[in-house]
Amino acid sequence: MLSKKTKYAFHALSYLAENQERGAVLIQEIASNKNISHKFLENILLELKKAGILGSKKGKGGGYYLIKKPEEITLAKIIRLLNGPIAWLPCVSLNYYEKCSDCPDEATCNMHIIMCQVRDQTLGVVENKTLSDLIKQK
Amino acid sequence: MLSKKTKYAFHALSYLAENQERGAVLIQEIASNKNISHKFLENILLELKKAGILGSKKGKGGGYYLIKKPEEITLAKIIRLLNGPIAWLPCVSLNYYEKCSDCPDEATCNMHIIMCQVRDQTLGVVENKTLSDLIKQK
DNA sequence: CATTACCCTACAAAGTTGGTAGACTTTGCA
DNA sequence: TGCAAAGTCTACCAACTTTGTAGGGTAATG
Numbered sequence: 001m002l003s004k005k006t007k008y009a010f011h012a013l014s015y016l017a018e019n020q021e022r023g024a025v026l027i028q029e030i031a032s033n034k035n036i037s038h039k040f041l042e043n044i045l046l047e048l049k050k051a052g053i054l055g056s057k058k059g060k061g062g063g064y065y066l067i068k069k070p071e072e073i074t075l076a077k078i079i080r081l082l083n084g085p086i087a088w089l090p091c092v093s094l095n096y097y098e099k100c101s102d103c104p105d106e107a108t109c110n111m112h113i114i115m116c117q118v119r120d121q122t123l124g125v126v127e128n129k130t131l132s133d134l135i136k137q138k
Numbered sequence: 139m140l141s142k143k144t145k146y147a148f149h150a151l152s153y154l155a156e157n158q159e160r161g162a163v164l165i166q167e168i169a170s171n172k173n174i175s176h177k178f179l180e181n182i183l184l185e186l187k188k189a190g191i192l193g194s195k196k197g198k199g200g201g202y203y204l205i206k207k208p209e210e211i212t213l214a215k216i217i218r219l220l221n222g223p224i225a226w227l228p229c230v231s232l233n234y235y236e237k238c239s240d241c242p243d244e245a246t247c248n249m250h251i252i253m254c255q256v257r258d259q260t261l262g263v264v265e266n267k268t269l270s271d272l273i274k275q276k
Numbered sequence: 277c278a279t280t281a282c283c284c285t286a287c288a289a290a291g292t293t294g295g296t297a298g299a300c301t302t303t304g305c306a
Numbered sequence: 307t308g309c310a311a312a313g314t315c316t317a318c319c320a321a322c323t324t325t326g327t328a329g330g331g332t333a334a335t336g
Contacts, residue, residue: 002226004325010249011240027281035240040326046282058281059335075252088140102149102173110272111148114213114263121259125252134248142294165313178295184314196313197303 006083008036009044010134013078016054017070017135024056024063044082051081070131079126086126087119094119144221146174147182148272151216154192155208155273162194162201182220189219208269217264224264225257232257 011034019025027045031038045064048054055067066073079086080095090098091106092115103109149172157163165183169176183202186192193205204211217224218233228236229244230253241247 001223001228003323007227007240024280037326039328042281042283056281057335058279058333060279061336062280062334064281085139089145090139102145110274114267114271117263118260121263122256125255125259129252133252136248141292162312164311175295177297180313181295187313194313195303196301196311197305198311199304200302200312202313 002079002083005040005044006079008034008041009048009078009082010075011036012041012045013048013053013066013073013131014134016064016066017131020066020070024061024065026063030064047081048078051077053077070135073131074127075129075131075134076123076126086122087115089115092116092119140217140221143178143182144217146172146179147186147216147220148213149174150179150183151186151191151204151211151269152272154202154204155269158204158208162199162203164201168202185219186216189215191215208273211269212265213267213269213272214261214264224260225253227253230254230257232261 012030015030015034016025027042028038030036030045031041034041045054045056049056049064053066053068053073054064056062056064076086085093085096087093087096089100089111090096091100091103091112100106100112103112106112150168153168153172154163165180166176168174168183169179183192183194187194187202191204191206191211192202194200194202214224223231223234225231225234227238227249228234229238229241229250238244238250241250244250
């Protein structure tokens with residue numbers, strides 16, 4: 001299951017995408033509109049900024065804003081960033097790979113093969129869906 | 139990611155499937171062959187028994203054994219039992235459904251729609267793979 | 277100089293993970 | 307009848323993660 005952090009990130013990003021033309025948006029505005037704890041959201045937005053998805057401006061008229069087009073931000077990227085690996089096992093993860101101690105040979109391990117299928121099916125969706133798919137026809 | 143519990147369950151079930159003709163198998167035998175803590179495995183096997191997947195016999199010559207054919211035990215069933223929901227959000231879970239507080243209408247919530255796709259893609263694999271797929275050609 | 281993001285520490289309740297320990301019950305067999 | 311083997315049950319635990327709350331100080335900007 002996705003963590004609340006990840007869900008909140010999607011909500012916040014949707015809000016920013018919908019208000020993109022307005023420029024910088026206050027943390028507080030997002031928090032109260034999306035019903036997220038201000039302090040918790042602060043951390044989330046900071047992570048998104050460090051990942052190069054958001055920009056920020058301090059001082060009066062400051063806030064957060066998207067620095068990419070919504071079409072360029074895949075759901076997979078957000079999920080990996082805030083939720084961790086998409087794969088079910090470390091040994092089939094593309095971004096967080098770790099050898100599994102149990103299986104002697106990944107090429108012939110049936111578990112491995114099936115988990116790769118699951119991963120690919122999942123990625124087939126979230127690598128091809130972007131923030132813009134999230135805010136369509138609302 | 140799948141928990142160790144779930145991974146252990148797959149290992150144990152594979153072992154039991156491979157040794158099906160021998161009848162009851164000791165916890166200890168599975169534990170040492172698959173390198174799992176004996177006591178932890180005990181809990182896992184008990185859960186599998188309560189779920190109607192395994193049977194057990196006490197006393198001398200006792201142990202655990204499959205009470206279903208490997209082809210009848212889907213990976214989805216094991217994962218749901220030991221790992222919890224397969225869906226990424228409670229509001230798209232078939233077996234653990236819960237309404238999400240944030241979205242006003244599931245039919246028009248884009249998040250909801252995308253997460254349903256992810257779920258269906260995942261289920262497409264694990265509902266159609268069984269224990270017998272795990273032990274093939276070893 | 278007010279505003280706003282940034283950054284840090286600390287706390288905390290609740291839940292999950294990956295176990296450990298020990299007593300109890302049932303069973304098979306001699 | 308009695309013992310040993312084996313699963314069953316209850317309890318506990320340490321470490322970690324999650325989902326925050328609270329507060330304060332710093333830096334940039336208009």
